[in-house]
Amino acid sequence: MSFANPSYDSKGNAPAYVDALVALLGDRDPWDVQQSLLPRLRELIAGLDDQQLHHPEHPGKWSIAAVIQHLADTEMVYGYRIRLILGASQPIIQGYDQDEWARALSYDETPIVDAIAELEVFRNANLRMLRRLDAEQWDRYGIHSERGDESVRKIFALVAGHDLVHLAQIARIKGVVAG
Numbered sequence: 042m043s044f045a046n047p048s049y050d051s052k053g054n055a056p057a058y059v060d061a062l063v064a065l066l067g068d069r070d071p072w073d074v075q076q077s078l079l080p081r082l083r084e085l086i087a088g089l090d091d092q093q094l095h096h097p098e099h100p101g102k103w104s105i106a107a108v109i110q111h112l113a114d115t116e117m118v119y120g121y122r123i124r125l126i127l128g129a130s131q132p133i134i135q136g137y138d139q140d141e142w143a144r145a146l147s148y149d150e151t152p153i154v155d156a157i158a159e160l161e162v163f164r165n166a167n168l169r170m171l172r173r174l175d176a177e178q179w180d181r182y183g184i185h186s187e188r189g190d191e192s193v194r195k196i197f198a199l200v201a202g203h204d205l206v207h208l209a210q211i212a213r214i215k216g217v218v219a220g
Contacts, residue, residue, distance in 0.1 A: 062202030071201035
């Protein structure tokens, strides 16, 4: 099972991936994008049955359920990374292989209600934490193992762009599975 994103090439093309996320975000407010993720997800998947939610866009690609579980795990990872940056001086931020996580953690077998519940808990906790940051904390940064320096502010924008990528992916998969 693999993620279908033409701008994503992990270590080989990390700058293009970051640029694509930032470009997709454009002038949208990252707060608005992140706060709207869960309502938009619920709207997109309304009326889909379990078979449709777990059916991949194409053989070997992710299903809607897998994408939502990926969003939940990514939210957990970003929350950890930001907390690491806030609690240490220029820490190393380790990258990870999202396709390997999807296989190893059986994303396609996750009940959709569980994936959404995890995403909701992690997203709400992260937004609460971020609301309390001062200007200096937003500028703190860590060193990503694949992408170099990343400030809390940059990570926040990347998460919003990441949300948009996956909302579009879910809409595309829905078009395939719902016919």
